[in-house]
Amino acid sequence: MPTLYVENVPKDLYEALRERAKKNHRSMAAEILAMMEVNIPTKKELKARRAFVRKLAALRALPSPGPGPFPSTEEMLREDRGR
Numbered sequence: 001m002p003t004l005y006v007e008n009v010p011k012d013l014y015e016a017l018r019e020r021a022k023k024n025h026r027s028m029a030a031e032i033l034a035m036m037e038v039n040i041p042t043k044k045e046l047k048a049r050r051a052f053v054r055k056l057a058a059l060r061a062l063p064s065p066g067p068g069p070f071p072s073t074e075e076m077l078r079e080d081r082g083r
Helices: 011-023 028-039 042-063 073-081
Strands: none
Touching: 028 042
């Protein structure tokens, strides 16, 4: 597994990371890995996101299923005015 070393981390950022790791009951290395997994998408994740966007675009392109069994807004307004 590759290793990553980071130098010259600002003290306030280092302290914030250390507190976050402590709060989550993790080592600092484990906390950094967890943060990277959440915030840096892999090729597989990007591919899944693109597929989702394509599916969403296809759904948006479909025509509306229609008003259904409910009256239209205009019909409801007319009914209310008649009362």
